[in-house]
Amino acid sequence: MSATVSKKKHKQAGPVARLLRSLHEQGMRRTLQSALSIAEDWVFDWRHATDTVSRVYQVELDFEHPNKASAHPYIPTRGRAFRKLLSSLTFPQDSVFVDYGSGKGKVLLLASKLGFRRVVGIEYSPELHEVAVANIRRYGATDASLIEPVCCDATEYVLRDDENAFYFFNPFELDVLQGVLRQIKDSLGRHRRKIWIIYFDPRFKEAFEKGLGAWQTQMFTYGGYEVVVLEN
Numbered sequence: 112m113s114a115t116v117s118k119k120k121h122k123q124a125g126p127v128a129r130l131l132r133s134l135h136e137q138g139m140r141r142t143l144q145s146a147l148s149i150a151e152d153w154v155f156d157w158r159h160a161t162d163t164v165s166r167v168y169q170v171e172l173d174f175e176h177p178n179k180a181s182a183h184p185y186i187p188t189r190g191r192a193f194r195k196l197l198s199s200l201t202f203p204q205d206s207v208f209v210d211y212g213s214g215k216g217k218v219l220l221l222a223s224k225l226g227f228r229r230v231v232g233i234e235y236s237p238e239l240h241e242v243a244v245a246n247i248r249r250y251g252a253t254d255a256s257l258i259e260p261v262c263c264d265a266t267e268y269v270l271r272d273d274e275n276a277f278y279f280f281n282p283f284e285l286d287v288l289q290g291v292l293r294q295i296k297d298s299l300g301r302h303r304r305k306i307w308i309i310y311f312d313p314r315f316k317e318a319f320e321k322g323l324g325a326w327q328t329q330m331f332t333y334g335g336y337e338v339v340v341l342e343n
């Protein structure tokens with residue numbers, strides 16, 4: 112399979128429509144910040160010869176999967192917002208970062224520079240997973256074993272005992288999220304430890320409390336993003 116996602120037709124708002132909507136919803140200052148972040152992400156791909164920035168909608172992916180109807184499109188986290196947020200959090204030495212729904216792997220590349228012992232990406236689409244593998248190769252991380260892209264459904268990923276920082280950029284609907292929360296709960300049952308959940312664009316944040324109990328919660332806003340960070 113090629114490391115370039117096949118393009119089927121998907122109707123989406125054009126750049127002018129998106130600009131007008133952003134000016135209307137976010138105002139001038141935030142729209143300018145967003146424009147800078149977008150430009151930075153394009154420059155990232157150009158500098159590293161990677162393919163992370165372009166969106167991929169699920170209808171463009173040529174495969175069948177029972178959880179496809181619950182899957183959100185591949186849209187990368189903006190690099191600027193990710194770095195800003197992660198630099199404001201402190202993790203213990205030897206922490207392991209897991210991106211649930213890692214897509215083309217942009218967040219894996221960024222997290223690999225932040226001192227984690229390992230960075231794991233879970234992506235259910237074989238096509239997107241292959242693009243991530245090619246991106247990791249092109250990006251040339253110094254330690255090849257640092258980044259581990261795994262092609263598997265998020266609900267089936269069995270967490271390892273050292274994995275403690277879990278990242279979600281609104282990857283799927285509630286039914287799949289609940290399956291993932293069961294995996295996290297089971298993992299904590301096997302090996303009690305301190306865990307962080309970093310949830311960008313947190314549409315189902317109540318599900319975490321229902322699934323895991325009341326954890327310490329912090330809210331952040333970066334550019335147009337709302338982010339919730341939970342700690343047990």
Ligand SMILES: C[S@@+](CC[C@H](N)C(=O)[O-])C[C@H]1O[C@@H](n2cnc3c(N)ncnc32)[C@H](O)[C@@H]1O
Nearest residue numbers: 182185186187188212213214235264265280282
């Ligand atoms: C919004 S994108 C986030 C990409 C990446 N985490 C980032 O922040 O740049 C969501 C990703 O989750 C993936 N995804 C959706 N459902 C999934 C599932 N059940 N298991 C694993 N990945 C899934 C999608 O294919 C897509 O690549």
